Amino acid sequence: MTDATPALSELTTLHVGGVPAAFFAPEAEAELIDVARELWSQDEPWLILGGGSNTVAPDEGYAGAVLRVATRGIERLDAPTGEVRLRIQAGEPWDYVVSVAVDNGWAGIETLSGIPGSTGAVPVQNVGAYGQEVGTSLIAVEVLDAESLEVRRLEASALSLGYRDSIFKHGYQGLITAVELKLMQAGTDASAEGAPIAYAQLAAALGVDLGTRVSLGAARDAVIALRRSKGMVLDPSDADTFSAGSFFTNPIVPESFARALPGDAPRWPVADQPDDGPVLVKLSAAWLIEHSGIGRGFALPGSRAAVSSKHTLALTNRGGATAREIVQLATFIQARVSNDFGINLQPEPVIL
Incomplete structure (x- = not known):
């Protein structure tokens, strides 16, 4: 531990938690994998931390090493006409990914706007909100397996995705390094229409009937407004x-x-x-x-x-x-x- 090691209260949205024994935050994917392999080859406790929005950290700190996933990057892959396939590094903030999709007219995750945390954490919870789940758009994840120390590609069908659930919550240990999504090319910008609105509260906020199609931008704006009204959008003054x-x-x-x-x-x-x-x-x-x-x-x-x-x-x-x-x-x-x-x-x- 050094003086530069941050307390977990500085890295989590609940602002609780003491100083860990060690802290790493590599920004390159290869370095992230190397650090994780080194940590796992030792018989010491370790913790993977993304955006810190889903963690209650102990007041005493953490006795092992905290590995913060900070790698960022969005790559567009080849895809059939009408589809958009993205490979997203695990440390990319999730809401930024949604904003990029909406701004480019890519439909499928627009009602998952405003959710804090990193992209690598999204499949772990099978994040869902306002009628959409990430599992619907998920193709696969790339995972550094904690046992074999090898990078594996796991198809979405192998993740046992359910309501706020996946294999990562039932004993499988690994580090998600990248996420692959399939979206639909609904248009070229945020004015493109998305899927029919499937959540009553969102429909009411938009002033439309259930099943109505609205623009991706309108859906995103309405979701963020709803989340803000519930205190679910980070505001340092609130x-x-x-x-x-x-x-x-x-x-x-x-x-x-x-x-x-x-x-x-x-x-x-x-x-x-x-x-x-x-x-x-x-x-x-x-x-x-x-x-x-x-x-x-x-x-x-x-x-x-x-x-x-x-x-x-x-x-x-x-x-x-x-x-x-x-x-x-x-x-x-x-x-x-x-x-x-x-x-x-x-x-x-x-x-x-």
């Missing part, structure tokens, strides 16, 4: 934006279980139903939190962590909060929802 985004995933439960909930509890059909077993529906984590008596702005006594004043799903650092305070608040919310509804909310960010 503590509501010092968060990890939605802290809990929307639970998926059997339809028979959902019927026992109050009639006004939102529920949506799940696209990928199991071949055998009960019919599944997705519930609103925000509704469950609010109806367990926890409202916007809620904080435990004396804590500097609080529920966002704009969006019940976001837990925020109101200034000087510790990781312990963030986790205590999350645990309290989980207990209240479990006691009232028998549902165990699952955190979305990685809690180290």
